[in-house]
Amino acid sequence: MLLDLAEKAIRLAMDLGVEYVDARAEQIHSTAIRLTNDRFEQAVSGFDQGLGVRMLYKGAWGFSSTSSLELKDIQAVVKITFKIAKATSKGVKEKAKICSVKPLKDHVKVKTRQPLTEVGIDKKMRTVLVFSKTTRDYSPKIVSANLAYEDAVGQKVVASSDGANILTDIGRVYVSVNAVAKQAQKLTSARERLGKMGGFELFNEVNGDEIMEKAAKRAVDLLKAKPVPSGRFTVIADPRLAGVFAHEAVGHACEADLIIAGESILAGKIGKVVGSKLVSIFDDSTLAGGWGSQKYDDEGVPTKKRLLIERGVLKGYITNREAAAKLKLEPNGGARAESFSFPPIVRMSNTYIARGDHSFEELLEDITHGVYLKATRGGQVDTAKGTFQFNAEEARLIEKGELTTPLLDVSLSGLTLETLHNIDAVANDFELHIGFCGKGQTVPVGDGSPHIRIKNALVGGRA
Amino acid sequence: MLDLLEYIVKKAEKQGASQAETYFYGTELLRTGIEKKQVKISEKKYDAGIGIRVAVKKTDGFSIGFSYLTNLTKKAADDAVKQALKVASFKKPDSDFKSFQEHKPTKTVKKIYDKQIVKIEPEKIVDLATDLIKAVETDKRITTISGALGLGIVKVAIANSLGVSGEFKKTGYGAYGYVVAQEKGSVGVGGDSYTACFFNEEKTFNAFKKARDLAIRQLNPKTIKTEKMDVLLQPDALASLLTSTLIPEVRADNIQKRQSPFVEKMGQMVASENLTVIDDGLTPQAAGSKPFDDEGCPTQTTTILNKGQLQNFLYNSYTARKDNVPSTGNAIRIVGGFTYKPKYAVEPLIGPTNFKLCAGEKSAQAKFEDIVSEVKNGVIAKEVIGAHTANAASGEFSVVLDTAFKVEKGEVAYPVRQAMLGGNILDALKNVVLFADDFKQVGGEETVISSTILIKNVRVSG
Numbered sequence: 021m022l023l024d025l026a027e028k029a030i031r032l033a034m035d036l037g038v039e040y041v042d043a044r045a046e047q048i049h050s051t052a053i054r055l056t057n058d059r060f061e062q063a064v065s066g067f068d069q070g071l072g073v074r075m076l077y078k079g080a081w082g083f084s085s086t087s088s089l090e091l092k093d094i095q096a097v098v099k100i101t102f103k104i105a106k107a108t109s110k111g112v113k114e115k116a117k118i119c120s121v122k123p124l125k126d127h128v129k130v131k132t133r134q135p136l137t138e139v140g141i142d143k144k145m146r147t148v149l150v151f152s153k154t155t156r157d158y159s160p161k162i163v164s165a166n167l168a169y170e171d172a173v174g175q176k177v178v179a180s181s182d183g184a185n186i187l188t189d190i191g192r193v194y195v196s197v198n199a200v201a202k203q204a205q206k207l208t209s210a211r212e213r214l215g216k217m218g219g220f221e222l223f224n225e226v227n228g229d230e231i232m233e234k235a236a237k238r239a240v241d242l243l244k245a246k247p248v249p250s251g252r253f254t255v256i257a258d259p260r261l262a263g264v265f266a267h268e269a270v271g272h273a274c275e276a277d278l279i280i281a282g283e284s285i286l287a288g289k290i291g292k293v294v295g296s297k298l299v300s301i302f303d304d305s306t307l308a309g310g311w312g313s314q315k316y317d318d319e320g321v322p323t324k325k326r327l328l329i330e331r332g333v334l335k336g337y338i339t340n341r342e343a344a345a346k347l348k349l350e351p352n353g354g355a356r357a358e359s360f361s362f363p364p365i366v367r368m369s370n371t372y373i374a375r376g377d378h379s380f381e382e383l384l385e386d387i388t389h390g391v392y393l394k395a396t397r398g399g400q401v402d403t404a405k406g407t408f409q410f411n412a413e414e415a416r417l418i419e420k421g422e423l424t425t426p427l428l429d430v431s432l433s434g435l436t437l438e439t440l441h442n443i444d445a446v447a448n449d450f451e452l453h454i455g456f457c458g459k460g461q462t463v464p465v466g467d468g469s470p471h472i473r474i475k476n477a478l479v480g481g482r483a
Numbered sequence: 484m485l486d487l488l489e490y491i492v493k494k495a496e497k498q499g500a501s502q503a504e505t506y507f508y509g510t511e512l513l514r515t516g517i518e519k520k521q522v523k524i525s526e527k528k529y530d531a532g533i534g535i536r537v538a539v540k541k542t543d544g545f546s547i548g549f550s551y552l553t554n555l556t557k558k559a560a561d562d563a564v565k566q567a568l569k570v571a572s573f574k575k576p577d578s579d580f581k582s583f584q585e586h587k588p589t590k591t592v593k594k595i596y597d598k599q600i601v602k603i604e605p606e607k608i609v610d611l612a613t614d615l616i617k618a619v620e621t622d623k624r625i626t627t628i629s630g631a632l633g634l635g636i637v638k639v640a641i642a643n644s645l646g647v648s649g650e651f652k653k654t655g656y657g658a659y660g661y662v663v664a665q666e667k668g669s670v671g672v673g674g675d676s677y678t679a680c681f682f683n684e685e686k687t688f689n690a691f692k693k694a695r696d697l698a699i700r701q702l703n704p705k706t707i708k709t710e711k712m713d714v715l716l717q718p719d720a721l722a723s724l725l726t727s728t729l730i731p732e733v734r735a736d737n738i739q740k741r742q743s744p745f746v747e748k749m750g751q752m753v754a755s756e757n758l759t760v761i762d763d764g765l766t767p768q769a770a771g772s773k774p775f776d777d778e779g780c781p782t783q784t785t786t787i788l789n790k791g792q793l794q795n796f797l798y799n800s801y802t803a804r805k806d807n808v809p810s811t812g813n814a815i816r817i818v819g820g821f822t823y824k825p826k827y828a829v830e831p832l833i834g835p836t837n838f839k840l841c842a843g844e845k846s847a848q849a850k851f852e853d854i855v856s857e858v859k860n861g862v863i864a865k866e867v868i869g870a871h872t873a874n875a876a877s878g879e880f881s882v883v884l885d886t887a888f889k890v891e892k893g894e895v896a897y898p899v900r901q902a903m904l905g906g907n908i909l910d911a912l913k914n915v916v917l918f919a920d921d922f923k924q925v926g927g928e929e930t931v932i933s934s935t936i937l938i939k940n941v942r943v944s945g
Contacts, residue, residue: 050822052818052822052824052828054818056736056740057740059577060547060574061830061832062549062818062829062830063548063549063570063573063574064549064550064551064570064828064829064830065550065566065570066550066551066828067553068553069553080522080523080524080525081523081524081525082524082525082526083524083525083526083527084526084527084528084529085528085529086529087529087530087531087532087553088554100527101527103605104513104525104526104527104605105525107525107604107605107606107608107609108515108522108523108524108525108605108609110606110609110610110613111515111521111522111609111610111612111613112521112522112523113520113521114521116523141569141570141573142573145573145574163741163742164740164741164742164876170822172822200742200876202741205744206877207742207744207874207876207877208874208876208877209874209876250709250903250905250942250944251709251944277518280518280519281518281519281627281629282519282626282627282663283627283629283661283663285670358823361528361530363524363526396872397871397872397874398869398871398872399869399872400868400869400871400872400883401868402672402868402885404627404663404670404672405670405672406670407868407883407885407901408868409868409869409872409882409883409903410869410872411869411872411873411881428879429874429877429879429880429881429905430881431869431872431881431882431903431905433868433869433883433901433903434901435901462822462823478901478903478944480881480882480883480903480904480905480944
């Protein structure tokens with residue numbers, strides 16, 4: 021039914037004389053639960069559906085969406101999209117074009133042993149409640165546990181006037197915990213996440229209680245941590261923080277729409293050295309089990325494993341059809357939209373730094389005075405200037421090759437290119453974590469990395 | 484709309500709810516995006532839905548259930564009522580819940596609905612965007628002009644079993660300009676925004692021109708030494724920082740959960756006597772203004788810090804009844820987190836309306852230029868990066884000062900390449916000395932209104 025409606029919208033738009041049109045329709049059941057200290061602040065199951073239409077008319081884009089799938093509302097949304105595309109075309113100087121791709125038809129299924137639709141909200145609530153108890157029972161110092169559960173199950177379709185026609189089953193489940201510990205006047209917190217593309221079997225496959233205890237333990241351990249001195253240090257970033265660096269500082273700067281917009285320091289640098297020879301970075305939508313994986317993007321283009329940086333040399337960007345045409349690059353399936361109510365834009369999938377050949381101990385042993393940064397509450401980047409800031413959830417001082425005093429509320433900031441050059445060792449371990457990326461729209465992504473060592477990095481603290 | 488809402492309340496009561504509450508939220512949004520010195524895309528979105536809360540009496544208290552619908556028919560509403568009652572049946576009773584919001588008369592809020600916005604055609608916005616690009620493209624060093632113009636019309640209605648029954652319309656306008664300038668390998672970036680309930684061309688031009696001026700002034704930055712100095716935080720920087728620190732810390736739910744440094748600090752001096760903080764839901768033209776909050780409680784003016792003394796927290800009806808005080812009209816249906824949820828799909832929590840910072844004493848207020856001229860060694864930051872990584876429970880933060888300029892001997896000396904400011908928001912607020920006269924509102928439903936503030940003698944890392 022979704023396919024029929026999308027194709028109906030496309031036919032209606034083509035009758036109006038547009039150059040290109042795509043339509044995306046969705047029907048999604050979702051559950052959201054938030055629990056703080058055993059009280060449900062949110063517990064809701066809902067059903068959302070809708071259709072979004074995007075048109076290219078005289079080189080200008082128009083987009084609009086409706087949460088009704090009634091034929092009359094689809095007719096109306098096509099008319100409005102045409103109207104605003106036409107209005108926009110009056111302000112366009114250089115006409116947007118899209119590259120041609122082979123139109124594909126497919127139905128992508130999601131593997132699941134326990135479909136989310138077969139699990140009631142009561143069972144989901146009980147699961148979250150157990151996780152909350154586990155976190156709080158870890159220690160009397162845990163004063164608060166904030167749990168969030170989200171899932172989504174349903175179908176989405178993308179169809180285009182070129183003949184692409186992709187139906188994708190959706191199944192996604194996610195839990196996060198934020199454990200807060202307190203001693204005297206000191207408050208600390210630590211976060212953990214688990215999730216998978218699939219169904220409720222996640223909670224049989226992964227020991228959720230262990231993950232809750234991990235968050236609780238870190239929060240309690242942080243009570244002993246001291247404020248960090250600010251200044252420049254040699255730092256080791258753990259896989260979580262380094263993965264966020266790969267995503268924030270490098271991945272965003274490789275988004276081809278930002279390259280075209282003149283908002284990236286990596287514009288015009290393909291084939292040039294942008295970092296240390298030890299650094300190779302990929303963005304891979306095809307990674308099995310990746311939180312950001314998908315077979316086709318939201319323009320119906322098959323996705324790829326994209327090589328961004330190979331041994332310090334910039335090799336490629338993440339593209340959508342428009343950017344590929346403009347930059348004369350291959351389309352590599354990088355267009356994603358949060359939902360039917362957003363137009364697809366260039367996004368990352370699973371971004372990671374490739375493994376090196378040192379052990380973690382080897383990274384440590386050369387450091388006389390440095391900081392080991394672990395995990396993160398997130399970060400922010402300015403791709404045009406090439407600056408970034410990340411917070412580390414916990415840290416340790418490194419003295420004469422040994423991990424010593426625990427530190428808290430540490431952040432790392434720097435210039436992307438300088439930092440890429442200052443990576444002087446990459447470990448042979450590796451972890452891939454789940455994350456979410458915001459760029460006006462939020463999409464699930466994976467961030468990965470081994471431990472990396474960075475010379476002369478700016479560490480900010482409050483001591 | 485109120486007819487359907489009242490139908491749902493009656494239906495829920497008939498099906499076993501002791502109390503019911505329904506909330507309608509509908510939006511119509513138009514947005515035009517500018518990219519690389521040209522108009523790129525226009526978008527139009529419609530969305531509407533109804534959220535339903537039910538309170539079911541059990542032997543030891545009430546259980547609350549929630550559900551929502553986007554297909555606004557009586558049949559879909561009947562199903563949603565059943566779903567909400569089902570969720571309530573799964574929940575343990577909450578002994579702290581006493582009742583939904585009782586009816587209280589609301590005050591009129593001026594200038595939150597712009598009749599002009601409703602009539603603006605997409606062509607007008609595209610023409611404005613084209614004119615903005617022309618007005619800003621005045622220097623060869625400018626390589627990028629990006630941004631967006633957005634118009635919104637919002638309709639809200641609410642009804643519950645306690646006689647709350649009201650509706651209002653509101654408009655919103657937002658403009659954001661982002662400019663990149665390049666000169667001999669140096670990159671300068673500037674951004675500025677304008678937000679209000681009313682459309683305003685002149686202020687839009689001013690924002691884009693300011694973005695341009697900042698981008699050019701940011702060219703050829705220098706690094707600075709790590710040392711203690713004066714910091715001038717401008718309204719955008721403050722809004723980012725407070726949204727992740729002070730604002731969650733004065734929410735009554737976080738106090739009750741003991742996730743705030745303000746626990747057991749009521750009545751104490753927690754900030755400089757130069758600082759007064761007010762939450763005001765009645766400010767004309769401000770994006771956070773509305774006649775009643777998302778539970779139907781009239782909005783008001785609440786003094787949170789009076790000359791540095793902690794006087795009030797932000798309450799919704801649930802947390803207010805728990806503390807046995809009246810709600811401050813700060814119920815809001817916005818949840819943080821990763822998946823965007825429309826307001827009708829969210830149960831009310833707590834948030835600010837217009838969170839205003841102002842001088843505690845007249846003597847703490849000065850002209851922006853006069854404040855700068857008194858600074859011997861300092862830095863001005865228009866924005867901060869990374870505020871969302873702050874630890875709201877403790878108030879610790881570490882941010883990058885962005886679009887920053889060094890101040891030496893009373894004059895703006897040069898742009899700063901990279902600098903970090905770390906500390907605890909409580910310490911920072913104790914060192915607030917002066918307020919400038921450049922008031923600006925930043926944000927949407929949850930707005931921060933402030934001028935530039937001078938914080939004395941804090942450590943900045945270069």
